[in-house]
Amino acid sequence: MSRHSDKLLIVGLDIGTQTVSAIVGEYEPGQPLEVIGMGTHASNGLKRGVVVDIESTVQSIQRAIEAAELMAGCSISSVYASISGSHIRSLNSEGVVAIRDREVTEGDVERVLDAARAVAIPADQRILHVQPQEYVIDEQEGIRHPVGMIGVRLEARVHVITGALSATQNISKCVTRCGLKVDDLIPAQLASSQAVLTKDERDLGVCMVDIGAGTTDITVFTQGAMRHTASLGIGGDQVSNDIAFAFRTPTPSAEDIKVRYACALAQLARPEETIEVSSVGDRPPRRLSRQMLADVVQKRYEELFEMVQAELRRSGLEELVAAGIVLTGGGAKMEGVVELAEEMFHMPVRVAIPQGVTGLGDLLANPVYATGIGLLLHGSRQSINQGRAVAAGDAVGSAWDKLSIWFKRSF
Ligand SMILES: Nc1ncnc2c1ncn2[C@@H]1O[C@H](COP(=O)(O)OP(=O)(O)OP(=O)(O)O)[C@@H](O)[C@H]1O
Ligand SMILES: [Mg+2]
Incomplete structure (x- = not known):
């Protein structure tokens, strides 16, 4: 089925450690890509970017796809999927x-x-x-x-x-188990870079750092071309674990405290500010200082940036990234992250939201969608270049196709 027969449809599936996002785009060659639907679901089967539980991952993908189908009013049959992890x-x-x-x-x-x-x-x-x-x-x-x-x-x-x-086969297996065809598996940092970097930055030299929940994906551009790619097995999950450990609080509550009150630079938190922290078991909640929280968070972000710096040094491109560092991904939403990174890298730093698409208002103006939007941008360019551009309906199939795949799988 299709919405507008003269337009092409494309679907990006970002299989992240915390969230699976499916984003549906519609485009005509030469025109900006318009997002017409999206669906997200908590990701339950990944650790540090890699599938560790096929069944749970399949379920998360299915839920995200169903939500995207509902919003876009179509049935999805193929996707550009992301891949991440320190094996990259x-x-x-x-x-x-x-x-x-x-x-x-x-x-x-x-x-x-x-x-x-x-x-x-x-x-x-x-x-x-x-x-x-x-x-x-x-x-x-x-x-x-x-x-x-x-x-x-x-x-x-x-x-x-x-x-x-093995990691690529497991990701592909999860996607095909949902009755979907994999158009291509795209490294997450390649996708994110397409959505957040400007041409000037790529020409001048830039290091993009996508801080996710389980991985931090890095890519370096100089003179307009990609020169180095890496993925570190550390991200926002470690920050939440540190908070859970230091404050003796359950992990979901640590995650909540992090998103609501944390900052990556201890000097930004005033000593008199306190926050309520749940305790484990049936012990009553306590009030703890926000500065203590910032101390814990700052240490982990410092370690993360030291690892990025080491990777940049190893690539031999440290002196060539005149446009500095571009941060994206959910971990880049932490307050004080730009100040801390500038202090450590001695370079200009900015937090980037995905660009280059229209539709859905401000909903997509969020660093967590950098990879998902990048998949759409990369996939649409790739299919135009390869002459693989398909009429609307090829990225989406009939409900009957999906039913028959489910039938074949089940019996
Ligand atoms: N406002 C915020 N402040 C600090 N951290 C945040 C904020 N919002 C989200 N995060 C963190 O960002 C991380 C999720 O980011 P993202 O959605 O980019 O990860 P992912 O793509 O699912 O994982 P990965 O790319 O590692 O596989 C989580 O660790 C979450 O706690
Ligand atoms: Mg991610």
């Missing part, structure tokens, strides 16, 4: 081919990208994405669009992102 690695590679007829064709570009992706990776990893950085024709460097140019030798420099085979 990256490397830079290059490939060279001879230009067949003096003028570069689409076929030459495909061959040179194939040559560039032929790199040795560990047997338990698979390539998730190959992002062209630049092309070189004969001695001419820095070419972005080589098709139609004249020369004899075409070289491609690319950024290759890989992920653990």
Whole structure:
């Protein structure tokens, strides 16, 4: 079924550690993408970005998809899904081919990208994405669009992102178990970067840090191209665990205290401010100082930023990110996070909300949707580039299709 037959539909499914979000977009090539529906559900089967319980993950995805279908008024049959976790690695590679007829064709570009992706990776990893950085024709460097140019030798420099085979298979399995086709599995940081970074930042050099619940996803751009990608197994969940431990309070209450009262810089909390904290068991609640809370939170955010700094240093790009740091993801909503990061990185820092789509008013102006919106933006560009753009109805299918998949699975 379709809403408007002349438009294309696309669905992004962000399978996060805390939340699964399904976002439905509608677009025409050359026009801004419009979000027409979304659904979210608590994610119950992931730890640090990786599936640890298939059944619970399947249920969370199903609930999020159902809510998105209801809002968009369609039945979803395929999705661009996100993948995250500390198994995500990256490397830079290059490939060279001879230009067949003096003028570069689409076929030459495909061959040179194939040559560039032929790199040795560990047997338990698979390539998730190959992002062209630049092309070189004969001695001419820095070419972005080589098709139609004249020369004899075409070289491609690319950024290759890989992920653990088992983790990618488990994510795909969860999605297909819901009766959905996986259009592509996109690394979460690649998706988020499409939604939150500006062209100027990518050209000048920038490090994007998406602080989620279980992972912190990093990607670095310099001279307009992606150069380094990594994922740290630390995020907002650790902050909540620290609060639960330090304040001897149940984890759900620690999460609530964190979101309502915490800040990442102890000097922002006044010593006289106190908050009510639930106790474990049937003990009565207590009042504790907000500054103590900020102390606990600051320590964990400092550790997180030290790890980001170490990763940036390891990439050799620390000196090249003149546009500084862009924070996104739910963990970036913490009060005082920009001040703390600026103090630690000695660079400009901003918190980014996703951009580049219309629809649903202010609902999507929230860092937690960076990956979901990025999946839509990346997926729509990819399908236009590959000529895979499909008429409305291909990303959504009939209720009968879903019923028959469920029937086949169950018997
Ligand atoms: N206002 C807030 N202040 C501080 N932290 C917040 C706030 N809102 C959300 N968070 C934290 O953000 C995290 C969730 O962010 P997000 O939705 O981006 O994660 P996720 O995508 O589900 O997880 P991941 O990307 O790690 O797999 C949680 O740890 C949550 O406590
Ligand atoms: Mg996330």
